[in-house]
Amino acid sequence: xxxxxxxxxxHLLAALSRDEYQRLAPHLERVDLRLGESLxxxxxxxxHVYFPVDCIVSLLCVMEDGDSTEIAVVGxxxxxxxxxxxxxxxxxxxAVVQSAGSAYRLKGQLIKDExxxxxxxxxxxxxxxxxxxxxxxxxxxxxxxxSLDQQLCRWLLLSLDRLPTNExxxxxxxxxxxLGVRREGVTESAGKLQRAGLISYHRGHISILDRTGLEARVxxxxxxxxxxxxxxxxxxxxx
Amino acid sequence: xxxxxxxxxxHLLAALSRDEYQRLAPHLERVDLRLGESLxxxxxxxxHVYFPVDCIVSLLCVMEDGDSTEIAVVGxxxxxxxxxxxxxxxxxxxAVVQSAGSAYRLKGQLIKDExxxxxxxxxxxxxxxxxxxxxxxxxxxxxxxxSLDQQLCRWLLLSLDRLPTNExxxxxxxxxxxLGVRREGVTESAGKLQRAGLISYHRGHISILDRTGLEARVxxxxxxxxxxxxxxxxxxxxx
DNA sequence: TCGCTTCCGTGCGTTAGCGTACACGGCATG
DNA sequence: CATGCCGTGTACGCTAACGCACGGAAGCGA
Numbered sequence: 001x002x003x004x005x006x007x008x009x010x011h012l013l014a015a016l017s018r019d020e021y022q023r024l025a026p027h028l029e030r031v032d033l034r035l036g037e038s039l040x041x042x043x044x045x046x047x048h049v050y051f052p053v054d055c056i057v058s059l060l061c062v063m064e065d066g067d068s069t070e071i072a073v074v075g076x077x078x079x080x081x082x083x084x085x086x087x088x089x090x091x092x093x094x095a096v097v098q099s100a101g102s103a104y105r106l107k108g109q110l111i112k113d114e115x116x117x118x119x120x121x122x123x124x125x126x127x128x129x130x131x132x133x134x135x136x137x138x139x140x141x142x143x144x145x146x147s148l149d150q151q152l153c154r155w156l157l158l159s160l161d162r163l164p165t166n167e168x169x170x171x172x173x174x175x176x177x178x179l180g181v182r183r184e185g186v187t188e189s190a191g192k193l194q195r196a197g198l199i200s201y202h203r204g205h206i207s208i209l210d211r212t213g214l215e216a217r218v219x220x221x222x223x224x225x226x227x228x229x230x231x232x233x234x235x236x237x238x239x
Numbered sequence: 240x241x242x243x244x245x246x247x248x249x250h251l252l253a254a255l256s257r258d259e260y261q262r263l264a265p266h267l268e269r270v271d272l273r274l275g276e277s278l279x280x281x282x283x284x285x286x287h288v289y290f291p292v293d294c295i296v297s298l299l300c301v302m303e304d305g306d307s308t309e310i311a312v313v314g315x316x317x318x319x320x321x322x323x324x325x326x327x328x329x330x331x332x333x334a335v336v337q338s339a340g341s342a343y344r345l346k347g348q349l350i351k352d353e354x355x356x357x358x359x360x361x362x363x364x365x366x367x368x369x370x371x372x373x374x375x376x377x378x379x380x381x382x383x384x385x386s387l388d389q390q391l392c393r394w395l396l397l398s399l400d401r402l403p404t405n406e407x408x409x410x411x412x413x414x415x416x417x418l419g420v421r422r423e424g425v426t427e428s429a430g431k432l433q434r435a436g437l438i439s440y441h442r443g444h445i446s447i448l449d450r451t452g453l454e455a456r457v458x459x460x461x462x463x464x465x466x467x468x469x470x471x472x473x474x475x476x477x478x
Numbered sequence: 479t480c481g482c483t484t485c486c487g488t489g490c491g492t493t494a495g496c497g498t499a500c501a502c503g504g505c506a507t508g
Numbered sequence: 509c510a511t512g513c514c515g516t517g518t519a520c521g522c523t524a525a526c527g528c529a530c531g532g533a534a535g536c537g538a
Contacts, residue, residue: 061380064459069383071376087362088369088471092463093376118357123326130325133372137310137332140379141300144308144419148495171515180383182496187516203504203515220303224331232327386524410485421526426486442485442534485534493526501517508511 005030007104010051011077011233012124020119028104033057033097035169039080040095048105049081055101056162058178060094069143069180070155072135073098075162077233082129084108085115085122098178099159099168127232134228142221143180151179152189153218156199160208161226171204193217244269246343249290250316250472251363259358267343272296272336274408278319279334287344288320294340295401297417299333308382308419309394311374312337314401316472321368323347324354324361337417338398338407366471373467381460382419390418391428392457395438399447400465410443432456 007028008014013021029048033039033055040046042062050057057080062068071093074080080103083091115122142151155178159168172186179186190206193199198213199206208214215222246267247253252260268287272278272294279285281301289296296319301307310332313319319342322330354361381390394417398407411429415422429445432438437452438445447453454461 059376061376063380063384067384069380071379083369085365086369087366091369092373092467116357118355126324127326129368129372130322130327130330133368133375134331136372136375136379137298137300140310140375140382141302141308141419143379143382145302145306173515180380183516184497184518185495187518188495191517201516228331412485422486423488423527424525426488427525430487440486480538481536482538483534483536485532487532488530490528491526492528494524496523497521499519501519503514503516505514506512508509 005102007051007053009053009076010079010104012079012121012128013051013104015120015124017120020114020121024106024110024114024121027106027110029106030102031105032102033100035097035100037097038094039097040091040093042092042094043090045089045108046081046084047108049079049084049108049111050095050103050105051079052076052103052162053101054164055097055103056099056159057103058096058098060096060178061092062094067180068094068177070178071139072132073158073162074132077162077229078128078132079125081108081111082125082132085111085125086129098170098174099163131229131232134232135225138221138225142219146219146221148179148181148185149189149192150217150219150221151181152186152193153214154222155179156206156208157211157214157218157222158225160211166208166211168206168208169204170206172201244341246290246292248292248315249318249343251318251360251367252290252343254359254363256359259353259360263345263349263353263360266345266349268345269341269343271341272339274336274339276336277333278336279330279332281331281333282329284328284347285320285323286347288318288323288347288350289334289342289344290318291315291342291401292340293403294336294342295338295398296342297335297337299335299417300331301333306419307333307416309417310378311371312397312401313371316401316468317367317371318364320347320350321364321371324350324364325368337409337413338402370468370471373471374464377460377464381458385458385460387418387420387424388428388431389456389458389460390420391425391432392453393461394418395445395447396450396453396457396461397464399450405447405450407445407447408443409445411440 057074058070059072060068173183176183176186198210296313297309298311299307411425415425437449
């Protein structure tokens, strides 16, 4: 059905008024994003912003030695490329597709123009950016204070919230890159979760069996972020 | 001399056009901020934004158990209270004075009004916010990957950049709270720096003796943040 | 001068996570 | 069917940082 390819599956686009949406709609270009694809490189000017509909994009900080850490994750609730409307044009971080799917993209100049009209979109984007800031801040805290077990639960839940299914295609190696830890560490923590019956996985496919169980093990960071997202992004579809 | 109390010691205010500055100037209220004073509490609506001139403000994430971690630091280059113009009104983090001094504050409604005029100030604030985001992201990475020794160097250098002198009034206990580590850990790391002749300290007073030496020991995170601040905030005084 | 608090030093056992190495089984590819 | 790679399991020593405990010394107030 047609709705499968509706840009308004993205929550930001869905919250626009009819007029504003109509202005943008002709310029929205659907793109299929493959796992591992890069949407933004450190220091490079992005040509588009991306509105995910059913994919997940990780924002990663990469260090000189190649090690990386995920600082935030973006799904249908958000947008990739905030530096375009924030005015900096580039960021020092990368944006990598963590879960394949599709998104709609818009040329950089168009989002800037719309943003500068001080439209509803501007307010939406700013509130979204503030939510993103909260996610980054909480990630910093979590990295400092919480165990790998807890961080894995947080990561699984954040991913799950942005996914239509209970299954994610993701090797332990990749999760380790996201969390900035060893692959073996993920194996151990994931093993605990599997033995506890909360998840099951096999060669790059993880199924969440007991979401409530994960929520019982996760640190407070997950709830803080979720609450703030709900608070800042609980707008109603207006158009 | 009068300049000592010039709001335009704050870089954001300094970058405004004459007109814009004149609009705000009558409403700028000078406040002296004491060490440890709180400018923002988690979840509470701020009544003012603050433009520091010679003080330093830490943005802290506080957890349920009371442990905290600094996620960013703000000096004369910035502003405290971005949630007011970003639209969220509140944040889950605290803002605490880390180094006493003065700031100018502006009622929340006034900054919102000026922001919504799509003025120069809007662009400045957005670029500043992006710089702040970079600092938070890099803090997350640093928490994950770098040693306490390196993080202490980073913290000292970030503070030093926002201070007129080479001396900071700060106990090791407080630094530990900022970094989210044990006090004893700070004692050890600071001891190394002192034995190496880079700093000297005594009962809550730290003097930086060899800034270059600190820069040689710090991790890349410091440079990444500094470079991004320079890039995003290198505007010229226009009015 | 006494006494108290604050700040810093140090030592010790514990632990989470690291680096490394290796083994095993699926799955794909030839 | 053989080969090879990829994803996962496991083990072992190592280190940074932790929690805790205590001691000393500097400063402050009475």
